[in-house]
Amino acid sequence: MTATFNGTGLIVSDLARSLAFYRRLGLAIPAAADAEPHVEVVLPGGQRLLFDTEDTIRSFDPAWAPASAGQGRISLAFACEDPAEVDAVHEDLVAAGYESHLAPWDAFWGQRYASIVDPDGNTVDLYAPLAATVPASS
CATH class of the missing domain: 3.10.180.10 (2,3-Dihydroxybiphenyl 1,2-Dioxygenase, domain 1)
Structure with missing residues (x-):
């Protein structure tokens, strides 16, 4: 079995603000994603850029701190x-x-x-x- 890298995750404090920044850089992120706790964007070549709110991370890792x-x-x-x-x-x-x-x-x-x-x-x-x-x- 071989693990395959296919995504980079960002933990964000303000999802809508972060998504607006990456939209300005040309990523196709639907406006409805602003209200989600987790967003995935498939990039050219199949890699994914993942966005999670701090609250989402704390929901499964209560000790997490930025x-x-x-x-x-x-x-x-x-x-x-x-x-x-x-x-x-x-x-x-x-x-x-x-x-x-x-x-x-x-x-x-x-x-x-x-x-x-x-x-x-x-x-x-x-x-x-x-x-x-x-x-x-x-």
Whole structure:
């Protein structure tokens, strides 16, 4: 028997607020999900992103406590089509009131890269390959 990874779970303090954040990043989450205690979103390739409220977790694990503020332990990554989209998505999220962790920059590993903080303190990375440089003609 072999276990197969197929999902990432997020424990959220305000489900509707968290779902609104991830909708802005393009995830198809029905509005009715805002009132549920557990939400699953199937991602391209079959992986799932799972959302549970703190109350849901405490219903089966009464001793559970959230990590201290600012100590998110996971980071999710969203690929963008190009560097301009990294900038635009970052700008849209900041304008919507979400905190920027790293403003867009050209990373040494060849990507336009930025990080936003989701409503529960987890970082969400935005990235796209930098345009290939064309050698100057002689």
